[in-house]
Amino acid sequence: MMKKNHEEWVSKKLDEPENRPLRITRRRENLPKYLHPIFTGKGLFDLVAQASGYLFDYEELETEDEVGLVSDFLQNLQDWGKVSDDLESGERVRASFTLQQELERLRIAGFCVFGASETRYIEGGTSSERTPFSTAIVKVMRQDSPDIYKPENQSEAEQGAAPNS
Numbered sequence: 001m002m003k004k005n006h007e008e009w010v011s012k013k014l015d016e017p018e019n020r021p022l023r024i025t026r027r028r029e030n031l032p033k034y035l036h037p038i039f040t041g042k043g044l045f046d047l048v049a050q051a052s053g054y055l056f057d058y059e060e061l062e063t064e065d066e067v068g069l070v071s072d073f074l075q076n077l078q079d080w081g082k083v084s085d086d087l088e089s090g091e092r093v094r095a096s097f098t099l100q101q102e103l104e105r106l107r108i109a110g111f112c113v114f115g116a117s118e119t120r121y122i123e124g125g126t127s128s129e130r131t132p133f134s135t136a137i138v139k140v141m142r143q144d145s146p147d148i149y150k151p152e153n154q155s156e157a158e159q160g161a162a163p164n165s
Contacts, residue, residue: 020124027121034149035114035139041100044138045092047115048081051136055118058140059147069109070140073102077138106140112148114139 038044048054056074061067080095087095103113115138121130141148 019126022122022124025121025123025130026118030119032116032118032137035116035137038103038113038115038138040096041098041103042096044077044099044103044113044115045080045084045096047117047138048077048136049084049092050134051081051117052133053120053135054078054081055135055137057138059142059145066109069105070111073106073140074138076102081136107143110143111140112143114141114148 038047054077056078058070058074061070077099080099084092084095106113115136118135118137119132120135121132123130
């Protein structure tokens with residue numbers, strides 16, 4: 001009886017799909033070369049609305065006011081991204097307008113916002129497939145940051161920031 005139980009257990013275990021650890025992977029060809037300046041609330045909303053993950057960053061902050069401004073902005077951005085699939089058309093317009101106002105407050109305070117999208121992959125679990133997902137990358141920088149790439153022969157819209165600076 002004990003042998004039969006063991007054989008049934010082994011058979012059942014062999015039939016179960018392997019449960020490998022989950023991990024997120026990146027591909028070199030999907031890495032954005034630069035983060036692009038974001039000037040509109042709609043552009044910012046569209047970036048986070050199509051994303052399943054977020055990578056937010058900012059430069060060192062110097063005052064409590066800056067901490068409040070940047071932390072509120074990034075939290076609101078993440079919140080809008082998370083609920084974007086549930087928003088009706090009019091609510092999407094209002095969300096974009098709200099983000100436009102926040103971009104303006106950041107601009108007045110001496111900051112600018114850069115962003116890009118990157119496709120990453122989830123691997124592992126019981127699936128042998130790699131599942132792609134979009135990650136919104138957003139960075140808040142000081143307008144005078146030396147990390148902002150400003151070639152002399154490009155317009156402001158073509159300038160960018162290195163993603164990992």
